[in-house]
Amino acid sequence: MTTFEVFLKKDGRDEFRHVGALEAANDELALVSARECYVRRAEGDLLWVVRRDNILHPDRDFTAPNATKPHRHHSGEAVAARRKALRESTQTNG
Amino acid sequence: MDDFEAFLNQGGIVEPDDAMPDEYRIAVFRFIELHANSEQMGGLTERDWIPRTPGLRHKMAVIAKTQDEFGHAHLLYMVAADMAIKTRQEMIEDLYAGKSRFHNVFHYRAKTWGHQVAIAFLVDAAALASQQAVFKNCSYGPYRRILKRIIAEEGFHMRLGEDRMMRIAQGTRMQRDMFQQAIDDWWWPALQLFGPDSKPNDMLLRWHIKSERNEILRDRWVQKFVPMLQSYGFTIPDPGLRFDEDTDRWVAGPIDWEPLKKTFANVGPDSARRIGEASAHWEESAWVRHALETTELAKT
Numbered sequence: 001m002t003t004f005e006v007f008l009k010k011d012g013r014d015e016f017r018h019v020g021a022l023e024a025a026n027d028e029l030a031l032v033s034a035r036e037c038y039v040r041r042a043e044g045d046l047l048w049v050v051r052r053d054n055i056l057h058p059d060r061d062f063t064a065p066n067a068t069k070p071h072r073h074h075s076g077e078a079v080a081a082r083r084k085a086l087r088e089s090t091q092t093n094g
Numbered sequence: 095m096d097d098f099e100a101f102l103n104q105g106g107i108v109e110p111d112d113a114m115p116d117e118y119r120i121a122v123f124r125f126i127e128l129h130a131n132s133e134q135m136g137g138l139t140e141r142d143w144i145p146r147t148p149g150l151r152h153k154m155a156v157i158a159k160t161q162d163e164f165g166h167a168h169l170l171y172m173v174a175a176d177m178a179i180k181t182r183q184e185m186i187e188d189l190y191a192g193k194s195r196f197h198n199v200f201h202y203r204a205k206t207w208g209h210q211v212a213i214a215f216l217v218d219a220a221a222l223a224s225q226q227a228v229f230k231n232c233s234y235g236p237y238r239r240i241l242k243r244i245i246a247e248e249g250f251h252m253r254l255g256e257d258r259m260m261r262i263a264q265g266t267r268m269q270r271d272m273f274q275q276a277i278d279d280w281w282w283p284a285l286q287l288f289g290p291d292s293k294p295n296d297m298l299l300r301w302h303i304k305s306e307r308n309e310i311l312r313d314r315w316v317q318k319f320v321p322m323l324q325s326y327g328f329t330i331p332d333p334g335l336r337f338d339e340d341t342d343r344w345v346a347g348p349i350d351w352e353p354l355k356k357t358f359a360n361v362g363p364d365s366a367r368r369i370g371e372a373s374a375h376w377e378e379s380a381w382v383r384h385a386l387e388t389t390e391l392a393k394t
Contacts, residue, residue: 001182001183001387003172019243020169020172020173020236020239020240020243021169021172021173021176022168022169022172023168023172023182025383025386025387026386029386033168036161036165037165037168037169038243040158040161040162040165040247043243057111059111060112
């Protein structure tokens, strides 16, 4: 038996979403099983069935460093403060 | 454990690859395995009734329900297997060897169509209420996600059950008598499905697997079904049942927990036949699994 992961897409606007896993003896049966387990009542119209072995899944430590990189964001607060300060100084001088 | 419990209390969700205390891993695994086994045994009960279900429309619905139940079992076995305690195959083999538990209601025989209707409405409602209470606040991510799908499908089964009940309740004298007998036979097993009152230190509550105490779920079920069945002219087989004017609630009589304990030990009224038949079917179909594993097909 091989373990597969199943992804479904509902309509044009949605992304593919992981819905669960299944075990099957081969690719053909994996597809049938995915349809009969996960798309029983038109829950989606596009299906990805992927062998679990083919998915790379690093642990949380691998993604963690990017949680603390404020320079990749910009809240706009500093710009707003500067905008306000400049406006006020222009009005005072004008 | 303290850090882990603090994480859970803040609404933390645990994923399969995350570190978790062994006690949590084992408790959650056992709970999901019990649920999976119950879906599997429930599917077998449902399948037995495909040839005997009256009318083509209902027969087709029963086929769909049978497929739904086996599907639920498969998905739950996958979630349980990812907890790295037993494989799916091992869980199925343990179930058919009589080494595992499954819900009490599948240790009784469904003898008449009336029984099937009572199971589809009263018992499924009890099972659905328990699942919804888990879904509400479940800390184990994969279980919570798969429950969403299972609950949606169980909702169809409930509606189908009510449809069947309304038909039998509006049927002939003989049909109504058959359904009254079914209520008499299934009322207590359905009530016992919720289990005895939750213990103060129930770990499944503490670790946010269950979100409600057994006695609360059980009481809610009583408040719903006593007035409903009575309004349709059926009686409840509980001599201790009374209506409390002060609280405006129905109070069930004392519950005998011995039958539940017997089903937990796999020595309920129909346990041996159910497990024996399931096990025989599993052995008879061994050649199919063998063929799938060994033929050219497996290499595609």
